[in-house]
Amino acid sequence: MTAPSDVFLPPVAPSDVQRITCVGAGVIGGGWVAHFLARGYDVTAWDPGADAARRLRQIVDAAWPALTNLGLAPGASRDRLHIVDDLADALADAQFVQESAPEDLDVKIDLLARIDALTPQGVVISSSTSGYSMSEMQVSAANPGRLVVGHPFNPPYLIPLVEVVGGTRTHSGAVAWASEFFTLVGKSVITMEREVPGFIANRLQEALWREALHMVAEGEATVEQIDTAITDGPGLRWPFHGPCMTFHLAGGEGGMAHMLDHFGPSLKAPWTRLEAPELTPELRDAMVAGCETEADGRTNVELIAERDAKMIAIMQAMQDVSRRE
Numbered sequence: 519m520t521a522p523s524d525v526f527l528p529p530v531a532p533s534d535v536q537r538i539t540c541v542g543a544g545v546i547g548g549g550w551v552a553h554f555l556a557r558g559y560d561v562t563a564w565d566p567g568a569d570a571a572r573r574l575r576q577i578v579d580a581a582w583p584a585l586t587n588l589g590l591a592p593g594a595s596r597d598r599l600h601i602v603d604d605l606a607d608a609l610a611d612a613q614f615v616q617e618s619a620p621e622d623l624d625v626k627i628d629l630l631a632r633i634d635a636l637t638p639q640g641v642v643i644s645s646s647t648s649g650y651s652m653s654e655m656q657v658s659a660a661n662p663g664r665l666v667v668g669h670p671f672n673p674p675y676l677i678p679l680v681e682v683v684g685g686t687r688t689h690s691g692a693v694a695w696a697s698e699f700f701t702l703v704g705k706s707v708i709t710m711e712r713e714v715p716g717f718i719a720n721r722l723q724e725a726l727w728r729e730a731l732h733m734v735a736e737g738e739a740t741v742e743q744i745d746t747a748i749t750d751g752p753g754l755r756w757p758f759h760g761p762c763m764t765f766h767l768a769g770g771e772g773g774m775a776h777m778l779d780h781f782g783p784s785l786k787a788p789w790t791r792l793e794a795p796e797l798t799p800e801l802r803d804a805m806v807a808g809c810e811t812e813a814d815g816r817t818n819v820e821l822i823a824e825r826d827a828k829m830i831a832i833m834q835a836m837q838d839v840s841r842r843e
């Protein structure tokens with residue numbers, strides 16, 4: 519394995535990008551196309567699948583009313599989508615590439631090497647992969663330094679999160695470039711320092727999913743009970759408080775510190791099939807410090823008032839949608 523190349527020379531700054539190429543235009547690639555078009559870019563798409571052009575236009579047309587409601591960038595137009603038959607044509611003048619081909623490691627390795635060979639030097643190439651590491655996928659590319667993961671959530675034109683991470687041969691400059699670019703196109707970007715299977719959000723989703731499957735398999739809960747447990751329970755808090763701030767407030771005035779000291783021993787109780795981590799003093803302190811940073815000077819009383827107001831706003835918005843249906 520070679521080290522990442524020392525130089526990363528992007529031909530264009532993230533703020534100067536005008537042309538984006540999307541390779542693979544199914545559910546996720548099509549969603550990316552819609553997002554980039556709505557943000558006012560020229561988008562070229564290539565997908566070798568049968569009927570791919572019709573499917574792609576259908577995805578963009580279906581997304582467009584929501585995107586129009588949210589507000590299109592000046593000049594944004596579906597007419598700025600160019601669907602081409604040849605991968606080389608698609609990539610010839612690309613200034614950023616988003617790959618969203620099927621989740622198959624051999625396909626990704628081969629395709630990323632081909633994209634790398636056909637894309638102008640220094641242009642960042644990002645993969646939508648849900649779980650492969652870039653270290654696994656960049657092995658055949660001649661210029662692995664510019665390959666990053668930019669993991670979106672479905673649909674990419676509505677869910678803001680993108681997790682950005684490089685592989686062992688990725689240049690740190692490419693990771694920084696991609697993070698800045700995704701931020702400019704309206705994404706909420708998490709730049710990860712280390713590769714971890716499934717990145718952050720899928721690992722968390724997977725833990726919940728695995729537990730749900732255990733409960734159904736054991737006859738402990740029905741599918742409907744599991745979904746209700748989330749949608750009418752913690753799910754309502756999650757749009758604004760992740761699991762850490764949720765438990766920070768569950769600790770009352772003592773916050774996360776009290777929460778861990780009080781409930782820490784129950785980590786070992788068999789509430790989940792997952793192995794619990796050791797609650798070391800270092801882990802305790804890191805959790806408490808992280809919550810203090812997130813609280814950013816707000817007291818728990820202020821945080822609770824903010825949480826309740828947001829929860830009510832979400833519930834009212836959901837009721838409005840149900841009434842209109």
Ligand SMILES: NC(=O)c1ccc[n+]([C@@H]2O[C@H](COP(=O)([O-])OP(=O)(O)OC[C@H]3O[C@@H](n4cnc5c(N)ncnc54)[C@H](O)[C@@H]3O)[C@@H](O)[C@H]2O)c1
Nearest residue numbers: 542543544545546547567618619620621646647648670672
């Ligand atoms: N579906 C999700 O919720 C989701 C979320 C995040 C990330 N992803 C990731 O996005 C990627 C695409 O997933 P999807 O759900 O859009 O799949 P999909 O099956 O909807 O779309 C894949 C597209 O790739 C095309 N394709 C097939 N072979 C190709 C090749 N060699 N080169 C280029 N394109 C090719 C297909 O014709 C199809 O249109 C995967 O890596 C997946 O893990 C999916």
